Amino acid sequence: MYEYQKDNVFFAQVPGMMETICQEELIELGAADTKIAYRGIYFKADPVSLYRINYTSRLTSRVLAPLITFPCRNTNALLKIADKIEWEKIFPVDKTFSITASVAKSTINNSLYASQCLKDGIVDYFRKVSGGIRPDVNTTNPDVRFNLYIEKDVAVISLDTSGESLHKRGYRLLAGEAPMQETLAAAIIRLSKWDGENTLWDCMCGSGTILCEALMHYCRIPAQTLRTNFGFFYMPDFNKEIWETLKEETDKKIRPLPKGLIKGSDKSQKVIEVAADNLSRLPFTESVELACHPFQHVKQFENGTLITNPPYGIRMGELEEVKELYTELGDFIKQKCKGTKAFIYMGDPVLRKSIGLKTSKRVPLVNGKLEGVLVQIDSYEGSKKKYYAEYKAEEERQKNNLKTSPPLFKEGKKRGGL
Ligand SMILES: C[S@@+](CC[C@H](N)C(=O)[O-])C[C@H]1O[C@@H](n2cnc3c(N)ncnc32)[C@H](O)[C@@H]1O
Structure with a gap:
């Protein structure tokens, strides 16, 4: 019996600074007894919750199922343990595999070497039980992935139940100059x-990550709707029937996107094309409005939600230049966005001052290696109630399939697609 089968405890790896919000999401998806650790969360789950987490979590990076924990002071220990696990019950010899390793405060201090030793052990085991045949290693796109973690000379070998990292949704084949990680965009929307x-x-939609994540969130599209191979397919106790029922029930909840509810624009035509390409892999994208123009050309955006990620000033342009842009954005929000809530993710917290507006919330969040901050600005209330009532009425009309419904939002005096 493997470790996770005894106690149903799994480990979710999560993006930096997102532990609390990921914990909340995991609980919503059925996780129990959650416990925050560094860059991760331990939790208990039954098979249906585990499959649901992998299929629908927007924030988690991957979920590991511990197979075995053992003392590990030298590489011999790795070879020995590799010989004890019945690997052929996890994956057949004709599938490819990979091992990710990390080590901390241990006698073995080279993670690459540790992973190679475990790999050798797995290969030797297969040769022994499969008449000399061995599975191939594939480090870029393996069928099944394992994780080796050694801390203070104690090692854990886990099966990666996600497979490819869950931030990869499959819609982004092209990226703009400084794309946002999908899990971060999802966290901001949440x-x-x-x-x-x-x-x-x-x-300033760039390659459209925020738009794609907003669409999936509103339409209740599972984050991994485009994925066909999950690591949990290789769990020795994988239950196909439970997975298929869960998938069917989850997919039934998908709802269409009202036209114009999500809009994106950027001053660069090139990235607008990238955004259109990325969006095209998701359903209902014909309802997303894309336009190419600087935000400064938009006459007004009242009673809405503005979520954006301006240039960082590190990778894309000089800080001074970017500061000016932030000041223009602040002026734009103040003068033209009455009743709108704005959420701005900036790579460098010093840029907050350049906006020149009071922020009602500040949340530190990491984008890759960049330690940025999300700020919320509430422009004063306009006729929000009126717009909400209009929106609800339209939603009702769409539900009843009435084809003659009036436009959802007034295009009025606005120019340039918004
Ligand atoms: C950091 S990138 C956005 C990345 C985006 N979140 C993604 O995931 O691809 C910033 C974007 O702001 C755009 N931009 C810069 N100044 C602008 C302006 N005045 N109006 C509209 N877009 C602008 C750039 O063309 C760039 O695509």
Whole structure:
């Protein structure tokens, strides 16, 4: 019996600074007894919750199922343990595999060497039980992945139940100059609490990550809707029937996107094309409005939700230049966005001052190696109630399939697609 089968405890790896929000999401998806650790969360789950987490979590990076924990002071220990696990019950010899390793405060201090030793042990085991045949290693796109973690000379070998990292949704084949990680975009949408009550606009949308994540969130599209291979397919106790029922029930909850509820624009035509390409892999993208223009050209954006990620000033341009842009964005929000809530993710917290507006919330969040911050700015209330009532009425009309419904939001005096 493997370790996770005895106690149903799994380990979710999560992006930096997102432990608390990931814990909340895991609980919503059925995890129990959650415990936050560094860059991760231990939790208990039954098979249906484990499959649900892998299929629908927008924030988790991957979920590991511990197979065995053992003392590990030298590489011999790795070879020995590799010989004890019945690997052929996890994956057949014709599938490829990979091992990710990390080591901390241990006699073995080279993670690459540790992973190679474990790999050798697995290969030797297969040769022994499969008449000399061995599985191949594939480090870029393996069928099954394992994780080796050694801390203070105690090692854990886990099966990666996710497979490829869950931040990879499969819609982003092309990226702009400084794309945002999908899990970060999803976290920002969650923190904004937007759920379709008004128009969401990303006024510097780049390759459209925020738009794609907003669409999936509103339409209740599982984060891994495009994925066909999960690591949990290789769990020795994988239950196909439970997985298929869960998938069917989850997919039934998908709802269409009202036209124009999500809008994106950018001053660069090149990245707008990238955004359109990325969006095209998801359903209902014909309802997303994309336009190419600087946000400064938009006449007004009232009673909406503005979520955006301006240039960082590190990778894309000089800080001074970017500061000016932030000041223009602040002026734009103040003058033209009455009743709008704005959420701005900036790579460098010093840029917050350049906006020149009071922020009602600040949340530190990491994008790759960049330690940025999300700020919330509440422009004063306009006629929000009126717009909400209009939106609800339209949603009702769409539900009843009435083809003659009036436009959802007034295009009025606005120019340039918004
Ligand atoms: C950090 S990138 C956005 C990345 C995006 N979140 C993604 O995931 O691809 C910033 C974007 O702001 C755009 N931009 C810069 N100044 C702008 C302006 N004045 N109006 C509209 N877009 C602008 C750039 O073209 C760039 O695509």
